[in-house]
Amino acid sequence: MFCLGVVATSNEAEAFQGVNVAILIGGSPRKDGMERKDLIGKNVAIYKSQASALQQHAAPNCKVLVVANPANTNALVLKEFAPAIPARNITCLTRLDHNRALGQFAEKLNVHVGDVKNAIIWGNHSSTQFPDASHATALTDRGERPVRELVADEKWLREEFVRTVQQRGAAMIKARKQSSSLSAASAACDHMRDWILGTPKGTWVSMGVYSDGSYGVPEGVFYSFPVTCEKGEWSVVQGLQIDDFARSKMEASATELKEEKSIAYGFL
Structure with a gap:
């Protein structure tokens, strides 16, 4: 029997508990005129935190898609701080x-x-x-x-x-x-x-x-x-x-x- 529903939460541990697929759309958004360096700096802290939560709570073979920009570099930060997730299981959106x-x-x-x-x-x-x-x-x-x-x-x-x-x-x-x-x-x-x-x-x-x-x-x-x-x-x-x-x-x-x-x- 499957129970379907939506859990709305700001708690990363709760959000990532046992997940098999994680689509990461959260991040500091790029705004008109924003330098890419500024965007990277704002998102490093976000993706370190999300990586830690995935590392501790996601299913062992979780597939991760990073959408938030700068997507490629956000994915790299995630890989560095979630070593339990195989690198092949982390991708970014192109x-x-x-x-x-x-x-x-x-x-x-x-x-x-x-x-x-x-x-x-x-x-x-x-x-x-x-x-x-x-x-x-x-x-x-x-x-x-x-x-x-x-x-x-x-x-x-x-x-x-x-x-x-x-x-x-x-x-x-x-x-x-x-x-x-x-x-x-x-x-x-x-x-x-x-x-x-x-x-x-x-x-x-x-x-x-x-x-x-x-x-x-x-x-x-x-x-x-x-x-x-x-x-x-x-x-x-x-x-x-x-x-x-x-x-x-x-x-x-x-x-x-x-x-x-x-x-x-x-x-x-």
Whole structure:
């Protein structure tokens, strides 16, 4: 017999008692004009506290999704202070950016967003992230074809598309005076559904995960990669060709994450 209900509490021990899934949306919100350093400093204390509660009270194989920004670095702080939770079980949200990329392709090609797949978000959930169209495909009346071939506009793919996805969060804050909420909630649901139930065959999604050095990304940071999921486990998609343009963008985001790590550790 299952008892369903909602427990509203400000007590972290009560909130995390025995949880199998933790979606962490709490944090000091980013506001218009706020420096990222300030945002990191405010959130380190929050994530140290939440990590301690998860460490003591969560189920041993709890899956954690960090949504609150700076998500990648918040996830790193959580990992440092919740060593009982496997690093593979801590992720951060870049699915919102992934969904935005798919939406940009669908709008450009005048197709349903469900017919577009395999965009990639590399790196940090910030303005240095690299939305990559190189391996994306779209289903058309002539079958499934590469997005790059269908768009046939390399300038748009490397400039306007990348810039639009990178800056969408800032544009939302400027327009609404607060960050996006419903689209982030939807993306969090997408992230957890695919992580637990698996990604469709032939499809990958973007997730911020603890780097194992794939694609030359330095270890020790949470970095967004293309992943497939099966039986509750994620795996980085291997063997994708990376051109010089993509490599430079990926390295820039990795550099920012290392800088954020240094700033965060200064508050620990």
